[in-house]
Amino acid sequence: MSEASLIAIDWGTSNLRASLLDAAGRPIETRNSAAGIMAVPERRFRQVLLSLCGDWIDGRRVPLIASGMIGSRQGWVEAPYIDSPADLAAAATQLTRVEVAPGAVLHIVPGISGLGDDGVHDVMRGEETQLWGAGLASGSCCVLPGTHSKWVWLGPAGSIERFQTFMTGELYSVLTRHSILGRLMHFGAARPAVFDDGVRLGLAQHANAAHVIFAARTAGLKGKVDAEGLPDYLSGILIGIEIGSVLARHPLRDVALLGDDALCERYRAALRIADVGTTHASPDATTRGQWQVAVQAGLVEEKRACKV
Amino acid sequence: MSEASLIAIDWGTSNLRASLLDAAGRPIETRNSAAGIMAVPERRFRQVLLSLCGDWIDGRRVPLIASGMIGSRQGWVEAPYIDSPADLAAAATQLTRVEVAPGAVLHIVPGISGLGDDGVHDVMRGEETQLWGAGLASGSCCVLPGTHSKWVWLGPAGSIERFQTFMTGELYSVLTRHSILGRLMHFGAARPAVFDDGVRLGLAQHANAAHVIFAARTAGLKGKVDAEGLPDYLSGILIGIEIGSVLARHPLRDVALLGDDALCERYRAALRIADVGTTHASPDATTRGQWQVAVQAGLVEEKRACKV
Numbered sequence: 001m002s003e004a005s006l007i008a009i010d011w012g013t014s015n016l017r018a019s020l021l022d023a024a025g026r027p028i029e030t031r032n033s034a035a036g037i038m039a040v041p042e043r044r045f046r047q048v049l050l051s052l053c054g055d056w057i058d059g060r061r062v063p064l065i066a067s068g069m070i071g072s073r074q075g076w077v078e079a080p081y082i083d084s085p086a087d088l089a090a091a092a093t094q095l096t097r098v099e100v101a102p103g104a105v106l107h108i109v110p111g112i113s114g115l116g117d118d119g120v121h122d123v124m125r126g127e128e129t130q131l132w133g134a135g136l137a138s139g140s141c142c143v144l145p146g147t148h149s150k151w152v153w154l155g156p157a158g159s160i161e162r163f164q165t166f167m168t169g170e171l172y173s174v175l176t177r178h179s180i181l182g183r184l185m186h187f188g189a190a191r192p193a194v195f196d197d198g199v200r201l202g203l204a205q206h207a208n209a210a211h212v213i214f215a216a217r218t219a220g221l222k223g224k225v226d227a228e229g230l231p232d233y234l235s236g237i238l239i240g241i242e243i244g245s246v247l248a249r250h251p252l253r254d255v256a257l258l259g260d261d262a263l264c265e266r267y268r269a270a271l272r273i274a275d276v277g278t279t280h281a282s283p284d285a286t287t288r289g290q291w292q293v294a295v296q297a298g299l300v301e302e303k304r305a306c307k308v
Numbered sequence: 309m310s311e312a313s314l315i316a317i318d319w320g321t322s323n324l325r326a327s328l329l330d331a332a333g334r335p336i337e338t339r340n341s342a343a344g345i346m347a348v349p350e351r352r353f354r355q356v357l358l359s360l361c362g363d364w365i366d367g368r369r370v371p372l373i374a375s376g377m378i379g380s381r382q383g384w385v386e387a388p389y390i391d392s393p394a395d396l397a398a399a400a401t402q403l404t405r406v407e408v409a410p411g412a413v414l415h416i417v418p419g420i421s422g423l424g425d426d427g428v429h430d431v432m433r434g435e436e437t438q439l440w441g442a443g444l445a446s447g448s449c450c451v452l453p454g455t456h457s458k459w460v461w462l463g464p465a466g467s468i469e470r471f472q473t474f475m476t477g478e479l480y481s482v483l484t485r486h487s488i489l490g491r492l493m494h495f496g497a498a499r500p501a502v503f504d505d506g507v508r509l510g511l512a513q514h515a516n517a518a519h520v521i522f523a524a525r526t527a528g529l530k531g532k533v534d535a536e537g538l539p540d541y542l543s544g545i546l547i548g549i550e551i552g553s554v555l556a557r558h559p560l561r562d563v564a565l566l567g568d569d570a571l572c573e574r575y576r577a578a579l580r581i582a583d584v585g586t587t588h589a590s591p592d593a594t595t596r597g598q599w600q601v602a603v604q605a606g607l608v609e610e611k612r613a614c615k616v
Binding site: 119120121122148168170207212213214219222224238241242 | 381427429430431473474475476478479482483485487488491509512514515516517518519520523530532546549553556557
């Protein structure tokens with residue numbers, strides 16, 4: 001039954017995950033590594049991949065597909081962006097090939113580039129594949145929280161119509177670790193009520209972001225929020241700023257959340273305060289999307305799973 | 309002629325400067341040190357001060373006054389904030405005393421605390437003294453660019469009526485040094501035209517800050533701004549966001565700039581794009597402000613400089 005037909009690789013900035021898929025696109029085995037592209041020394045991407053799943057490549061002679069930052073300028077080989085609106089069929093014609101071993105070729109899914117109505121270029125790598133795997137309805141808006149969270153508006157057949165990136169996760173990381181805001185903080189406690197206060201402040205004052213984040217210091221100095229609450233307070237303020245900025249331009253009644261469970265839960269709580277309903281999209285969307293791109297590109301031939 | 313009457317100490321986060329002033333408040337000698345409060349190990353503030361100007365203290369028996377972060381929770385002793393509106397006379401009655409050596413007492417000027425109409429507490433330490441020394445007119449707005457830049461509205465007799473802090477300088481620092489935005493940047497070149505482009509973008513999109521800063525990556529990826537221009541592009545975007553946020557709530561025709569020359573020049577250029585005129589307040593305002601507080605507090609008796 002479990003004849004392997006594809007090696008699907010999710011290779012991001014800080015993680016690498018490889019899945020061996022059967023002829024119906026179901027995982028036979030999955031392996032994880034901390035060798036995200038920023039952790040690979042001297043661009044030794046081939047060696048890292050072979051050490052993670054060289055046995056799969058040698059033994060099976062199946063095609064390989066990858067999505068994520070591995071196709072960025074800091075990755076193995078730059079897979080040129082395709083412009084939005086972009087669907088899976090367009091991506092499948094633009095895979096970038098790199099030889100892993102004699103006879104074994106890795107196909108890298110292109111990222112998506114878009115030009116916002118604010119004149120700002122925007123890019124994604126990896127999220128497009130995840131979105132196609134999630135199979136969301138035309139007209140829906142999907143939020144992918146993360147280091148660089150994305151808000152994506154979908155068109156017919158999963159087409160990515162337009163999107164915006166917010167540096168919310170990275171702002172939280174650099175401000176807590178490297179700015180004066182972290183100096184008063186104690187980490188490790190969960191303070192949902194303080195998080196909610198932060199969200200309300202961020203929503204109300206999203207248009208004054210560089211000022212309102214300073215509240216995560218002054219609330220500590222003035223004894224309004226204790227040291228254990230300050231991390232969640234800043235997290236709430238930043239997520240509130242992100243949501244408030246979007247809603248001011250694009251009123252929304254509901255969005256789909258796609259990504260890490262704990263982070264999606266934060267966004268769900270924050271969106272509820274902003275009166276936006278949420279659904280949670282399937283977490284194995286990335287592998288599913290990679291499978292679908294591989295099928296569309298003719299790398300594999302889909303066989304329906306036998307139910308009996 | 310040059311009888312010493314006051315030791316005036318400007319002790320901030322990253323610098324320490326001590327000036328020996330004559331009986332008319334004019335500097336006889338000034339000494340600088342990199343021993344800002346974050347660089348003082350194990351709170352050895354007394355030793356640091358004595359090693360910088362212990363000879364002045366031993367030899368002259370003159371009073372000492374200090375302003376800046378030395379009065380913060382991370383400083384030598386916490387000098388409680390006074391609430392805005394606050395003028396020099398109020399500050400002079402609230403000096404916090406700490407003994408430096410037998411018979412030598414350091415008087416620390418209080419910081420100012422305020423509650424904005426957005427419900428956010430705000431604080432300053434050091435800028436209040438600088439503002440009083442600058443002698444700005446009632447009704448004027450003063451911008452003090454820096455790590456945490458301040459916009460301050462002044463009332464009668466130099467009273468600090470209300471103010472807002474923006475983390476612009478620290479955002480630039482942590483984003484260039486610790487975020488993905490720094491990865492594409494080459495530092496050291498000045499690109500005024502690119503800076504202006506960033507300012508225009510920040511002004512227009514100030515209400516979408518967490519998104520628009522990502523333009524400092526995508527403009528590089530898309531070849532719109534070269535690696536040498538990206539630092540000035542981000543600087544322009546951040547300063548544009550700050551100015552745009554203020555002007556959206558408080559239309560202004562002109563402001564006074566107070567602080568470091570190079571940084572004030574950046575703000576002058578950015579404010580000109582936003583059609584706000586600028587004047588440049590005197591750079592030796594801090595020492596002058598410390599002198600005036602000391603006079604008001606009765607620590608020294610002002611003697612008019614003899615002109616003949």
